[in-house]
Amino acid sequence: MQNYTIIVLEKQLLQVFQACSDVVAVRRICSLSIISVYFHDMLHFMTGAYLDLLLTSLVDGARAARNYCVFVMCTKLDRALRLIPYKVVLDEESEGQCMRHIIQPPPGLKRYDLIRRFNANVPYDGLTHPDISEGFFTESKEKTIVGCVESVVAENFAQEIHKCEAQLQCLRRLFASKSGFRAFTTVPGIREKLGDLVIRMLNISNECIDYATVEMLCSLMQPLHRNSELKLEQLNKQSLLATPQFVEHLLDLIVKHVERRTGALVIGSMLDFLTYAICAPFSETTLGAIFDSLLEMVAARGPSFYRLFQYPSMTIVKGAGMVMRAIIEESTVDISKRMQMLSLTEGAFLRHLHMALLSVGRDLRVLANRQLSGYLLSLWIADNDAAVDLLSRCLPRGLLDYLESMAKPNGTEIDYLQPRNNLEIAKSETKQSRIMVNFHDLALYNEEKLLFSSTNCFFWPDLESLNKINEYRLFLQDLGPVVLRKRRQRIKSGVNWKMFCFQFAKDHCKADLIWNETTREEFRRSVEDELRILEQEKELAPSNIPISWNHTEHNIATVIATHIYHNLNWFCPVVSSLLVCPGG
Numbered sequence: 203m204q205n206y207t208i209i210v211l212e213k214q215l216l217q218v219f220q221a222c223s224d225v226v227a228v229r230r231i232c233s234l235s236i237i238s239v240y241f242h243d244m245l246h247f248m249t250g251a252y253l254d255l256l257l258t259s260l261v262d263g264a265r266a267a268r269n270y271c272v273f274v275m276c277t278k279l280d281r282a283l284r285l286i287p288y289k290v291v292l293d294e295e296s297e298g299q300c301m302r303h304i305i306q307p308p309p310g311l312k313r314y315d316l317i318r319r320f321n322a323n324v325p326y327d328g329l330t331h332p333d334i335s336e337g338f339f340t341e342s343k344e345k346t347i348v349g350c351v352e353s354v355v356a357e358n359f360a361q362e363i364h365k366c367e368a369q370l371q372c373l374r375r376l377f378a379s380k381s382g383f384r385a386f387t388t389v390p391g392i393r394e395k396l397g398d399l400v401i402r403m404l405n406i407s408n409e410c411i412d413y414a415t416v417e418m419l420c421s422l423m424q425p426l427h428r429n430s431e432l433k434l435e436q437l438n439k440q441s442l443l444a445t446p447q448f449v450e451h452l453l454d455l456i457v458k459h460v461e462r463r464t465g466a467l468v469i470g471s472m473l474d475f476l477t478y479a480i481c482a483p484f485s486e487t488t489l490g491a492i493f494d495s496l497l498e499m500v501a502a503r504g505p506s507f508y509r510l511f512q513y514p515s516m517t518i519v520k521g522a523g524m525v526m527r528a529i530i531e532e533s534t535v536d537i538s539k540r541m542q543m544l545s546l547t548e549g550a551f552l553r554h555l556h557m558a559l560l561s562v563g564r565d566l567r568v569l570a571n572r573q574l575s576g577y578l579l580s581l582w583i584a585d586n587d588a589a590v591d592l593l594s595r596c597l598p599r600g601l602l603d604y605l606e607s608m609a610k611p612n613g614t615e616i617d618y619l620q621p622r623n624n625l626e627i628a629k630s631e632t633k634q635s636r637i638m639v640n641f642h643d644l645a646l647y648n649e650e651k652l653l654f655s656s657t658n659c660f661f662w663p664d665l666e667s668l669n670k671i672n673e674y675r676l677f678l679q680d681l682g683p684v685v686l687r688k689r690r691q692r693i694k695s696g697v698n699w700k701m702f703c704f705q706f707a708k709d710h711c712k713a714d715l716i717w718n719e720t721t722r723e724e725f726r727r728s729v730e731d732e733l734r735i736l737e738q739e740k741e742l743a744p745s746n747i748p749i750s751w752n753h754t755e756h757n758i759a760t761v762i763a764t765h766i767y768h769n770l771n772w773f774c775p776v777v778s779s780l781l782v783c784p785g786g
Contacts, residue, residue: 240279254466255515262470262517270327270426274467275371276410277364283322292323294331298343301350313357314365317372327426328378347381348389355395361406370403370414377418378426386422387437404451409465412455416471423478432684436487443479443492453503460506461745466515473521476500481524486686493687501529501537508548512737516571523574530581531691538693545582546589549736549751554578556729559706570618576703580695596758600715604705605697611704728758
């Protein structure tokens with residue numbers, strides 16, 4: 203009954219998180235078993251265990267529904283800071299006034315209070331009003347955003363948790379805008395100051411600060427604004443990932459929380475960060491040298507990433523699966539072979555076998571995880587005799603023959619793991635960039651002609667506008683076209699997994715294959731029992747003692763064959779007398 207209640211609660215909350223644009227989940231520092239959920243100007247409390255895992259799944263589900271306004275914080279929400287009701291968005295002038303107050307605080311007010319007011323009135327996915335429209339009178343607002351970023355980055359709140367969290371969430375909202383996203387690499391000094399700030403925040407070693415820091419970094423890895431440019435995304439990734447020590451510090455966050463079995467929110471956010479860095483198609487904007495270095499650093503922490511497959515949160519399992527897929531496909535052969543063996547010794551192979559063949563549901567997240575599990579299994583058995591031998595001991599030979607089949611299953615399957623096409627985006631950006639350069643050339647020519655022909659007296663606003671147009675034109679020319687990194691597949695899957703899954707779900711009664719609902723249920727029970735025993739052994743063992751799954755002795759086919767033999771003995775004793783019961 204308790205599991206049913208949790209499932210119903212998660213479904214109801216997920217509907218709220220996906221539909222409402224003003225949802226805030228407050229996770230208390232003093233009591234991790236209590237969270238407060240604010241939505242529609244109402245406050246609801248939730249108590250129980252594993253709330254971090256629940257919040258991770260809810261936030262991921264909301265963002266999968268394109269609702270990026272949902273966020274988690276550790277500070278109690280002060281609704282008195284809100285200027286207008288939550289159902290109403292702030293107008294453009296008030297939004298700009300909040301930023302100008304941060305740049306230059308009014309007498310008697312502290313910048314921290316103004317940062318809190320900004321966070322309370324600006325959505326988590328960035329400024330409500332577009333900060334850069336294609337016109338000539340938006341430069342002043344861009345200057346305001348950049349000045350606000352510089353003011354917030356320069357603040358040093360030492361180790362005051364609430365103030366540091368507010369600072370990071372403010373930066374996350376600013377970097378979600380186009381001007382803030384571009385300022386990270388184009389404005390001198392911001393990158394260095396932000397790097398010092400991130401190192402200072404991570405040294406606090408607080409779970410709330412770690413989560414807010416990684417969330418802020420994710421807003422620099424993947425643009426949240428409209429009309430984003432792949433070139434700027436590539437430049438930001440180059441700046442963030444260029445220092446190996448910085449990346450290793452971030453990766454150690456996952457290792458630390460996996461060993462302590464804490465920080466599901468931090469792990470989920472870090473997996474998003476790695477997805478934007480090394481997982482296709484986002485990895486196509488990562489430079490080749492940085493990409494290879496990052497793959498090696500993640501592979502060195504392979505056991506910790508494989509332990510993520512044991513988490514009950516499908517969000518974490520999917521993120522870890524995307525990372526493993528990238529490592530096996532695009533890393534060196536030696537690293538890929540090591541990852542293949544880790545899938546067996548850590549028990550991940552059996553977990554994904556259950557997800558790919560036995561998961562039930564038509565939800566998009568279930569379908570995406572099932573598709574990813576099948577893809578991982580096909581990579582793990584590629585040129586891997588140990589994995590193929592394990593499959594032969596789990597399933598009948600007649601069913602495994604479909605892996606070598608050339609036939610295709612009926613119907614087509616949607617690719618749930620390809621969220622965007624970078625090549626089409628790059629072509630569109632190149633065409634749009636040429637149009638904008640020609641447009642600004644024409645605007646510059648007309649402005650110069652008008653100023654020089656009409657009068658010899660220059661007005662400073664006209665001259666400043668002329669200079670801004672010229673600067674933006676030069677910026678577009680210097681930006682240049684984006685060069686996408688070419689994906690590689692050093693280990694390719696040579697099996698027909700789609701046909702195998704299709705035939706697995708069907709009933710067969712042939713000379714070399716007897717497969718039906720009863721045998722599938724026996725297979726399910728055997729896999730779930732083995733996973734349960736493995737999980738119990740890992741929970742009982744000390745954290746400093748590694749536990750390995752004995753995959754060489756695992757055998758499911760014998761149980762299924764015994765069941766078939768007894769069925770034949772019941773229906774047809776003459777035929778069964780000619781057979782030898784396995785194990786009997």
